[in-house]
Amino acid sequence: MTNADLEKIVETSDQWILERTGIRERRICDDSITCADMATEAARNAMAMANCAPEDVDMVIDATVTADYTLPSNGCLIQEKLGLVNAVGFDVVAACSGFINGLTISRGFIESGMYKKIVVVGSEKLSAFTNWNDRSTCVLFGDAAGAVVVEPSTNGSGILSTFMKSDGRMREWLWSKVGGTKHPHTPDFAWDGTDKIYMSGSDVFKVAVKEMGRACLKAIADAGVKPEDVSLVVPHQANMRIIESLIKRLNISPDKVMINIEKYGNTSSASVPLALDEANRSGRIKPGDLVLMVAFGGGMIWGSALVRW
Numbered sequence: 001m002t003n004a005d006l007e008k009i010v011e012t013s014d015q016w017i018l019e020r021t022g023i024r025e026r027r028i029c030d031d032s033i034t035c036a037d038m039a040t041e042a043a044r045n046a047m048a049m050a051n052c053a054p055e056d057v058d059m060v061i062d063a064t065v066t067a068d069y070t071l072p073s074n075g076c077l078i079q080e081k082l083g084l085v086n087a088v089g090f091d092v093v094a095a096c097s098g099f100i101n102g103l104t105i106s107r108g109f110i111e112s113g114m115y116k117k118i119v120v121v122g123s124e125k126l127s128a129f130t131n132w133n134d135r136s137t138c139v140l141f142g143d144a145a146g147a148v149v150v151e152p153s154t155n156g157s158g159i160l161s162t163f164m165k166s167d168g169r170m171r172e173w174l175w176s177k178v179g180g181t182k183h184p185h186t187p188d189f190a191w192d193g194t195d196k197i198y199m200s201g202s203d204v205f206k207v208a209v210k211e212m213g214r215a216c217l218k219a220i221a222d223a224g225v226k227p228e229d230v231s232l233v234v235p236h237q238a239n240m241r242i243i244e245s246l247i248k249r250l251n252i253s254p255d256k257v258m259i260n261i262e263k264y265g266n267t268s269s270a271s272v273p274l275a276l277d278e279a280n281r282s283g284r285i286k287p288g289d290l291v292l293m294v295a296f297g298g299g300m301i302w303g304s305a306l307v308r309w
């Protein structure tokens with residue numbers, strides 16, 4: 001869906017969207033494709049890339065706020081679709097930060113020796129959750145999935161540090177009020193968009209810039225490396241201006257930052273693995289490189305992970 005397509009739906013313009021967000025187009029999946037379908041494809045591709053047989057997978061974690069069902073989890077659906085007969089599957093609900101949280105959980109299980117192969121997915125069908133009457137949000141989001149396989153290493157590569165934090169006091173800046181058990185859909189629910197995504201964009205913007213910057217520095221310090229050692233930053237793709245502010249705060253060269261928001265918009269928990277995959281496939285990441293991932297989302301919740309490739 002291009003910005004021109006959106007001009008036909010709400011009062012907006014290609015120029016406004018591009019200048020304020022950096023987004024030109026986003027992917028919207030049709031009704032026949034579910035969030036778990038996209039997650040399964042991403043997991044399948046990651047497993048193929050990692051030469052990982054279905055029976056060897058111990059755990060599959062899907063980071064998502066748009067799962068196919070309230071229950072069961074997407075994790076169980078992916079497990080069944082891919083024949084991961086020896087695995088446990090479950091979801092992590094941490095909005096745009098979910099992939100970092102999933103990666104951190106996998107790190108704990110791998111480092112403790114409890115599990116050997118964990119598939120971490122980030123998948124979202126945000127289009128089903130978007131208020132298509134609200135121009136301040138509907139231009140931002142897209143559908144996507146991305147995945148990685150995490151396993152023990154012996155050559156110094158892997159997850160060096162992770163950081164997670166949340167602050168529930170800011171929960172109403174980015175939320176969906178109706179549809180849970182506190183405010184369920186009732187027969188007399190008069191549709192007003194409160195069961196879709198609401199966001200106070202400028203509030204979110206300020207906190208995102210500040211906390212993503214801090215999260216990056218924390219992961220770098222905890223790993224005992226210097227900011228200039230980082231080869232590539234893969235930030236959550238929420239808004240081009242947030243990424244530009246992050247670049248200024250960290251005082252890093254823009255060519256060390258992976259940006260693909262132009263094509264996909266904000267895909268929440270899918271955005272970091274999607275950008276990571278594009279960076280990897282296009283040859284931007286070499287063995288031994290330090291790759292810093294950072295994300296921020298509704299909760300509010302944020303986190304970072306530093307990886308030696």
Ligand SMILES: CC(C)(COP(=O)(O)OP(=O)(O)OC[C@H]1O[C@@H](n2cnc3c(N)ncnc32)[C@H](O)[C@@H]1OP(=O)(O)O)[C@@H](O)C(=O)NCCC(=O)NCCS
Pocket residue numbers: 011012013016017020021096135136137139199200201202204205208238239242266296297298
């Ligand atoms: C949403 C966001 C792009 C809005 O940009 P902004 O510069 O803050 O714009 P504002 O919300 O102040 O709105 C400015 C004006 O543009 C208008 N506007 C909002 N959306 C518009 C659109 N799609 N097209 C045209 N005009 C729009 C507003 O109505 C407002 O008009 P007004 O001044 O007449 O009231 C920006 O706040 C943002 O990116 N926030 C963070 C979002 C984010 O990262 N969220 C996810 C975190 S995981």
